[in-house]
Every structure is written in C-alpha cells, then in structure tokens.
Amino acid sequence: MPKRPTHYALVIGINDYPGYGSRRTLQGAVRDATRFKDWLCDTTIGGGLDPANCELIVSSDNPVRPIHEEIDNALERIVTAAAAAGGPAERLYFYFSGHGLSMDTHNVALCLANWSGMRRHAALSSHQYLEYLKQCSPFREVIVFLDCCRIRQGGVIGRASELGCAVPVDGAGAKRHLIGYATEFGDTAFEAPDTTDDEVRGHFTEVLLAALSGAAARPAGGVTAAALQEYLEKNVQLVAKASNHKQIAQVPSDLPGHTLFGSAKPIANCTIRFSAARQGQILLEDPDLTPVHQADVTTAPWTLGLRPGLYCLTEIGTGTQYNFRFQPVPGFNDVTF
Numbered sequence: 001m002p003k004r005p006t007h008y009a010l011v012i013g014i015n016d017y018p019g020y021g022s023r024r025t026l027q028g029a030v031r032d033a034t035r036f037k038d039w040l041c042d043t044t045i046g047g048g049l050d051p052a053n054c055e056l057i058v059s060s061d062n063p064v065r066p067i068h069e070e071i072d073n074a075l076e077r078i079v080t081a082a083a084a085a086g087g088p089a090e091r092l093y094f095y096f097s098g099h100g101l102s103m104d105t106h107n108v109a110l111c112l113a114n115w116s117g118m119r120r121h122a123a124l125s126s127h128q129y130l131e132y133l134k135q136c137s138p139f140r141e142v143i144v145f146l147d148c149c150r151i152r153q154g155g156v157i158g159r160a161s162e163l164g165c166a167v168p169v170d171g172a173g174a175k176r177h178l179i180g181y182a183t184e185f186g187d188t189a190f191e192a193p194d195t196t197d198d199e200v201r202g203h204f205t206e207v208l209l210a211a212l213s214g215a216a217a218r219p220a221g222g223v224t225a226a227a228l229q230e231y232l233e234k235n236v237q238l239v240a241k242a243s244n245h246k247q248i249a250q251v252p253s254d255l256p257g258h259t260l261f262g263s264a265k266p267i268a269n270c271t272i273r274f275s276a277a278r279q280g281q282i283l284l285e286d287p288d289l290t291p292v293h294q295a296d297v298t299t300a301p302w303t304l305g306l307r308p309g310l311y312c313l314t315e316i317g318t319g320t321q322y323n324f325r326f327q328p329v330p331g332f333n334d335v336t337f
Helices: 029-041 068-084 126-136 203-215 225-242
Strands: 007-013 054-058 089-097 100-104 107-111 123-125 139-147 176-181 191-193 200-202 270-273 281-285 291-296 302-304 309-315 321-326 333-336
Touching: 007 029, 007 068, 029 054, 029 089, 029 139, 029 200, 029 203, 054 068, 068 089, 089 126, 107 126, 123 126, 126 139, 126 176, 139 203, 176 225, 200 203, 203 225, 225 309, 291 302, 321 333
Parallel strands: 007 054, 007 089, 089 139, 139 176, 270 333
Antiparallel strands: 100 107, 107 123, 191 200, 270 302, 281 291, 281 309, 309 321
C-alpha cells in the first residue's frame, strides 16, 4: 500500500488500573493496541501511516499513566501537525483498549489508568471526543475503534477534551465517521488466551485485525467500510462464543460503503489435508451450513480463505463427519480429517 502521509492515529492501550482493584487488571489491552499500531504503520498491506503520525500511549502502574492530560497533549500534537502539513488531512484513527463504562447508547466513558470508585470522572467521553474531532480538527474522516465494555454504572461521566475551537472548522458538517464498538450497550467485552500461542487478546481487536489483514478484503485489495462493518458484526460473536463468551459488536457508520482500509488481498489462511482413510468426495460447510468447497481427496491439500467459526467436513460416500473450529491467525491453520 502506498504511504498515507495525510492519515494520523492516536492509539491507547491500558492494562493497569491500580485504583480499580486487583481483579480489574487487563492482560491484553497493551498488546492489542501495539498490534493495531503495527497494522496502521504497515506499508505492505496496512494503513500506510508515517510512524511519526501515529501516537501510541500505553499504561504503567508506576507512575500511573495515562491520565487525561497525556491524552490531550498527544491529540494536540496530532492536530497541530496535521494542520501544519498543509493540504487536506484525510483521516484520523482513534483506538482505545481498556475498561469502559456507559450511561447511554451513544457515549462510553473510556477509563484512564487512574480511574477508581472515587475518581469516577477519570475517563474520556467517547461522544465528546468524537464531537471535538468532527468540529475542530482538520480531518475529513474519523475512525474510532473501542475495544472495551459498555456496561452501565451510575455516576460515571467521561470528560470532554480540554482542546476546543471558537467556531467549527470549515467543512465540519461534511465529515464522516465510523465507530467500532466491541459490544452492545450494557454488555461486556472480553479477552481470552489465543488457542495457538496463549497470548491474551481482546475478541474485538482479534477479529478487527483478521478482517484488515485479508479476511474481509475485496479481490482487488483493501477492505471496504461496508465489508468491515459486516465482518465485525458477524464474527466477533462467533469468536467470543468459542470462548463461551457472549459479545456482539456494533459498528455504526456514515462513511461511504466503498471507503477503503489498507490494501490486503483475500488470504488463504487454512490448509486442509486428508488421512489415508478418507476416500472420494469431501464436502466442507461453513458456520451457516453453506457449502464452501467440494472435491475429491486426491485434490488435497486444500488451501482456503475461511472466516472464523465452526466448520464441518463430510466424507460423502460414508457420511463420516469432522467438525473443527477455525480462527484466523498469522500464517496457516492446519486441519487433518
């Protein structure tokens, strides 16, 4: 993918919440934020950002960070740099992985590292930050991904940015945005160890990166906004279910459906082989019981691009079946029937 000098990003990952209680420490948020930043700065299939245009902020418990001022300082640097560059500032990505609380359907309090039962306003208001970016920043598109819960808790109000503007910028009314919520309002977002390497990852970010890396790509390359929306809303729940979790992503957007992310092409991410006991035609069905591929065992190995979910292989002649759960990971997944 060509470099995107007019794209910028603020990426936040918070594991450490010392005032929230020991059971509230997260394990995968920092890693997920770092992995998303890596995709953003990838110039092969990723976002194509200049690393200088991508601010990554991750947590620590000594000193406790990040706090509100650090987020606004980073955002100020980004907006200032984009304005100084001249020309159109096309896109800003805002990514958050950590704890989230919500009092209404369109606003999430994104808890900062110093959040506690007493410091109930130590959080960012997702709605007010989005409004700041739409009204005061130079970016034509604002892309928000929130890998956090949206559970209800009384008395929690996220704070607005200290940044602002006297009047909205020219073209503010024509700006477009996409918001990827990891879960529905009132529900929990989960993380779990990956089955291949035991690294803890958020279900939402895992599916997001799989989609952007080719699982939701169009044949010509890149992932459209419409395909990304559909992929997240369909597949987060399937990946979560595999860990016995209930989690359904929501992705409201007013972006044109053809808006592109990255340049990945559809990938072959699963290799299927057959043992000597298998004979004749084999049928592969997807999680919706739709036929995906059918051929004789002599055509193996099959190298296919699959989406997450439970698949079924059937030996047509005998009716013998084999079910396997597939989850995209870097490289290939090998299945033997």
